[in-house]
Amino acid sequence: MNTIEVTNLYKRYGTTTALNGISLSIAGGQIYGILGPNGSGKTTLLKILAGILPPSSGEVVIDGMNLTGNSDNIKSITGYIPETPALYESLTPIEYFNFLASVFKIEDSVLKERINAFSNALEIGKYLNEFIGSLSFGTKQKVAIIGSLIHDPKIIVMDEGMNGLDPKSSKIIKELLKDMTAKGKTVIFSTHIMEIAETVCDTISILYNGNIAGTGNLDQLKSEAGSNNSDLEGVFLKLTGDEDLDNLLDSLRESIK
Numbered sequence: 157m158n159t160i161e162v163t164n165l166y167k168r169y170g171t172t173t174a175l176n177g178i179s180l181s182i183a184g185g186q187i188y189g190i191l192g193p194n195g196s197g198k199t200t201l202l203k204i205l206a207g208i209l210p211p212s213s214g215e216v217v218i219d220g221m222n223l224t225g226n227s228d229n230i231k232s233i234t235g236y237i238p239e240t241p242a243l244y245e246s247l248t249p250i251e252y253f254n255f256l257a258s259v260f261k262i263e264d265s266v267l268k269e270r271i272n273a274f275s276n277a278l279e280i281g282k283y284l285n286e287f288i289g290s291l292s293f294g295t296k297q298k299v300a301i302i303g304s305l306i307h308d309p310k311i312i313v314m315d316e317g318m319n320g321l322d323p324k325s326s327k328i329i330k331e332l333l334k335d336m337t338a339k340g341k342t343v344i345f346s347t348h349i350m351e352i353a354e355t356v357c358d359t360i361s362i363l364y365n366g367n368i369a370g371t372g373n374l375d376q377l378k379s380e381a382g383s384n385n386s387d388l389e390g391v392f393l394k395l396t397g398d399e400d401l402d403n404l405l406d407s408l409r410e411s412i413k
């Protein structure tokens with residue numbers, strides 16, 4: 157069974173159509189990448205999948221539950237890492253994790269074990285009692301990631317969640333995501349970093365102007381784009397309209413000489 161079925165999904169903000177009737181099937185136990193140029197609808201899609209933004213129309217079924225009327229249940233099985241961590245600056249990470257533990261009813265001993273394991277792996281032990289507002293962007297991102305995983309969610313939704321992480325932490329998170337999918341969990345994440353998408357994702361969907369421009373593994377995307385010799389960047393550019401790239405570069409070079 158697919159963990160997530162999206163059918164004919166639309167999201168409109170006033171006169172802007174951010175998602176233009178997209179359909180997707182996301183099988184469980186895989187890492188699913190959402191790529192797309194700026195403004196193509198990635199954040200909108202991920203927020204809808206995380207149950208924090210209502211669609212305008214269309215159907216989303218997650219783990220057998222229709223999103224409409226079940227967003228609380230869906231939130232309880234989902235961990236969402238936003239593009240920019242929205243954390244309580246006046247709490248310490250420990251206070252923030254304790255708050256989440258009370259929301260998700262996590263036992264003390266389990267909570268302690270998870271905090272220890274995550275904070276050792278991501279090397280944030282010395283910041284656990286500092287105010288979140290005083291932490292660097294990358295450390296806040298680590299706190300947000302730990303917070304989103306603290307209730308052991310079945311589905312992890314990351315919006316450019318590896319932004320700001322140093323190479324070691326990024327490697328640890330990538331390995332952790334692979335371990336999680338090996339245990340049957342599903343990870344959906346957006347990124348602009350082709351290397352991450354290419355090395356981590358089992359399946360990739362490329363969004364363009366609120367539509368799906370292509371879906372599949374790298375080989376399937378290459379044949380969809382008709383560019384068998386390209387890497388993911390080449391495929392991405394092909395599927396998202398690279399026709400005027402040379403003209404844009406030429407006129408830029410003209411203007412800076």
Ligand SMILES: Nc1ncnc2c1ncn2[C@@H]1O[C@H](COP(=O)(O)OP(=O)(O)OP(=O)(O)O)[C@@H](O)[C@H]1O
Nearest residue numbers: 169172173174192193194195196197198199200201
């Ligand atoms: N709250 C909002 N109100 C009005 N328009 C919005 C809102 N959020 C997003 N949009 C618009 O919807 C479209 C899709 O935006 P979205 O943030 O989903 O794209 P994205 O692919 O995540 O972009 P980026 O790569 O820049 O983060 C854009 O045209 C954007 O301006």
